[in-house]
Amino acid sequence: VTLRAKASAGRLDGKMREKTLTMDTLNPQVKAVEYAVRGPIVLKAGEIERYLEEGGTKPFSEVIKANIGDAHAMGQQPITFLRQVVALCTFPELMDSPSFPEDAKWRARRILQGCGGHSLGSYSASPGVECIRKDIAAYIEQRDEGVPSDWENIYLTTGASDGIMTILRLLVSGKDSSRTGVMIPIPQYPLYSAAISEMDAVQVNYYLDEDNCWALDINELHRAYQAAKQHCQPRVICIINPGNPTGQVQSKKCIEEVLHFAYEENLFVMSDEVYQDNVYAPDCQFHSFKKVLYEMGPEYFSSVELVSFHSTSKGYTGECGFRGGYMEVINMDPEVKAQLVKLLSVRLCPPLAGQAAMDVIVNPPQPEEHTFKQFHQEKSSVLGALAEKAKLTEQILNSVPGIKCNPVQGSMYAFPRIFIPPKAVEEAKALGMQPDMLYCLRLLEETGICVVPGSGFGQKDRTYHFRMTILPSIEKLNVLLGKVRDFHISFLKEYSGLEWDEI
């Protein structure tokens, strides 16, 4: 009571307590972070959804969220076998149930044997459960046709994002006198720019070649590097292959060029390969950076520092909610590796259910197992539908005047170029927003379709895009693309009378 009286008295004397944490005192690096995939447009979509739920009316009955690679939210079914293994690990009493296949049971038993107290409720070692790390290494060796993989180079992560942030944390110090440059593709997945802002590194953009199916051009890498050297020390290059948001699949030759460049310029290589199972174009093939490095010979394979990231969230499983993933770390200085383990240990460990899910992905049913047929059917069905939707999306978008879409060779996204009339560009500028933000807001409000403006990923000046996922069902995707077409045509009409903005 005395304290209370004292406080009231103090404040009544005019000394109002101010907030400690305000926009003025907030860490400015947090303020600088942008993350368009869940940005303002998605908040707006949520508002509209609630409005519809509460009985409000709009020219549409539902919001279609094509903003994020969230497969199950768009109706994709889980792979039965994966869920069986994770359920068995979660509730081992199910081992006695005849309705669970033996193939799933032995995997679950093996995972649990690797867990403290044989429970998914124990912490694992910070780099992950040992037998899962070994399964991942074996999987990589098989994927890369014999290129050796050491399980002690494998670190489980909480989704790929966590791994990417951790590796960047090692490389970037906010206090560097010569600041660290991080080379990223433009367009990019905005985790990269967000991490760079948060860590106060220097973002070094290299532009992908839209006119050449978003290919990575080695001359552009040289240009970006030389320009950056004027004001920072570029130390790391990030590549996303297959591309996000751009959907291209890199050629082997291109990967060789990138690795040679990294070798020559002493760059650390971060290769985001979470879409490695998502390749649809018949003339494209996924080449891992590691395998290409190996094939370039021992001078390269024994020296270039390379981290590759993978995830349970994409591929044919789409298990985003499990937050599973791993990274393979090649040629890292052993002392630095000890520091990496120390840093990981502060966060204790990645979620065990996500680790178990990752294990199924790298150790799926084999042809001689009873579960193979169903597993294979489910996997093919998901990947087949994605390939069909990739094609459909490209075709319909390219049929619209003023939209141009590169082939969706892989990943889960189309990133079409949209031509926005100068009058609309002016209007957006007057509103203080990017022209493609205006476009996407109007698209959302008029059709209920939620896509992300290209400005959230980066793009060449005076070009405009949006990113949409190809995840809705064929039926829904057809509806969505039809609505985009109609909207685009009416948008052009509305702002016509002036010439379109150049290029």
Next chain:
Amino acid sequence: VTLRAKASAGRLDGKMREKTLTMDTLNPQVKAVEYAVRGPIVLKAGEIERYLEEGGTKPFSEVIKANIGDAHAMGQQPITFLRQVVALCTFPELMDSPSFPEDAKWRARRILQGCGGHSLGSYSASPGVECIRKDIAAYIEQRDEGVPSDWENIYLTTGASDGIMTILRLLVSGKDSSRTGVMIPIPQYPLYSAAISEMDAVQVNYYLDEDNCWALDINELHRAYQAAKQHCQPRVICIINPGNPTGQVQSKKCIEEVLHFAYEENLFVMSDEVYQDNVYAPDCQFHSFKKVLYEMGPEYFSSVELVSFHSTSKGYTGECGFRGGYMEVINMDPEVKAQLVKLLSVRLCPPLAGQAAMDVIVNPPQPEEHTFKQFHQEKSSVLGALAEKAKLTEQILNSVPGIKCNPVQGSMYAFPRIFIPPKAVEEAKALGMQPDMLYCLRLLEETGICVVPGSGFGQKDRTYHFRMTILPSIEKLNVLLGKVRDFHISFLKEYSGLEWDEI
């Protein structure tokens, strides 16, 4: 091939490629991080375990890991009901199984209805699944006897560590001209010191009073604050209640004093309450910071910025591997809150299985439900055993000459003071290690018991401690404590002949 030739040629000319990331170029803030709970002593324990597995011999047959609060790894059984709900969410086909109780099924159905596509494989909103946030708010209201809780103030996290790091990230900028001071108890859980190092904040120590059962003394807070103001801007105070590693439970009066202090000095309050269900001493009771703040009156309740953290990893569930947790954020500036949501969105969302586990903890079986009896038995059995082990640990340790242990009122740890003879202190110094590190290494090598030196948590100069968990089974704990006693006596004998180090 041309590239390869070019590279070989270049390198043969003497230009050896250096590593990009070395101990010299590593982010110095990462280098500064220490995390004793998984530090050198635990690595050593792992080595010894492997040695034993490979048939090596030691004076003991197994390593007992009492270094980390990892309940299931020490044999604690999961709460059946929690695992049933998570398994149902993971594999909804089990909804048809008669062997799962209806009480679990309706909870799982409700959680899945809150998930995109009714799947645990979807991303949730970044702050978590809405119905789980609502359940948490209802739980807090009940726990705090009616003090209102707004579900929009609840944010699910990836374990409590993730939430603590995120909130500190908002408060700390590495580039501040007036650097941010973070007040933490000493001894502390080393996540705090690790986060402070990683973010380049200033660690402001306030010492808990060992002679008074590790109570928090308000005069010491004032001392620490005034001293820190000379060289930094203290902006946040962290409290761990019940204490880790110290096991004390704070009195209501003490919490009032802390909150009044924070109110007067405009400090942001971070209250680590992950052991709120782990109170064993009959004369102690858990008081939430939020409830105490409420009872102090509206001047306080409407102004002090307070975040409270909770977790699935501790309590009676011990579900560390699920990486579940939440934080309740009170009085945060609304604009800052939007920044918090943005920052969380970059990491997408906490693992859904952990969110589901958290939901069961805040929404457990009620007396009228069929599952209540078994749930209640399991819960009481875990908490009863912990209370017994807390008592046993204190008693046996205090029976050893040269060991003094405060009552383990709560949490899962004893943090006994150990008297180390001057000769041993000198020997440790000669080896360049802390005396209690020497002690713990010897204990590990001679008995197989793995505990963490007090120096990893912080302690007053010239006092030495170790932290041990009370998690082993009663039988094992008896063996462990007997071995500690024998080791301690022989250690004292070995280094006797000189007086013991002062205090």
